[in-house]
Amino acid sequence: MATHIPIVNYLDLDDPAHLVATTCDECGAKFFGERLACARCGGRGFHHERSARTGTVGSFSIIHRAPAGVEAPYVSAIVDLDDGAVVKANIVGCPADPESVRLGMTVELTTYEVGTDDDGTAAVAFGFVPSKGAS
Numbered sequence: 407m408a409t410h411i412p413i414v415n416y417l418d419l420d421d422p423a424h425l426v427a428t429t430c431d432e433c434g435a436k437f438f439g440e441r442l443a444c445a446r447c448g449g450r451g452f453h454h455e456r457s458a459r460t461g462t463v464g465s466f467s468i469i470h471r472a473p474a475g476v477e478a479p480y481v482s483a484i485v486d487l488d489d490g491a492v493v494k495a496n497i498v499g500c501p502a503d504p505e506s507v508r509l510g511m512t513v514e515l516t517t518y519e520v521g522t523d524d525d526g527t528a529a530v531a532f533g534f535v536p537s538k539g540a541s
C-alpha cells in the first residue's frame with residue numbers, strides 16, 4: 407500500500423490537509439517550522455495550532471529560471487492566511503502569468519505528490535489554488 411509523507415513537518419495530511427502553525431504563547435505570533443524564540447516578542451514558549459486553509463495572495467513573483475528538474479515558469483507567493491499566519495508557497499492550478507494571479511486573490515490550500523521512492527512512498531508538497539469563484 408502506498409504511503410504518503412509530507413515534505414515539511416508543518417504539513418498535516420489528515421483530511422482535510424492543513425498547515426500546523428507554531429504559535430507564540432506570549433503574543434500569538436504564528437510561524438511555520440520550529441522556532442527557538444519568537445521573532446516578534448522574544449518569547450520562548452510555543453504551541454501548535456491547526457491553521458486556516460484559505461487566504462489571500464499578499465505578494466507573488468513569476469519564476470522563469472528554475473533549478474534543473476523544476477518546471478518553469480511557476481508562481482512563488484506569500485499567502486496571508488485567514489487566521490493571520492503568513493506562509494510562502496507556490497500558486498498552482500492556474501497559468502503562471504500575470505493575468506491569472508492577482509494581489510488579494512483568494513486562494514485555498516492544496517497538496518500534490520512531488521516524487522515517489524522505490525517502495526511507493528510518495529512525498530507530498532503543498533501549494534494554493536485560486537478559490538472557486540475568485541475573479
Ligand SMILES: [Zn+2]
Pocket residue numbers: 430431432433434435444445446447448449
Ligand atoms: Zn511572541
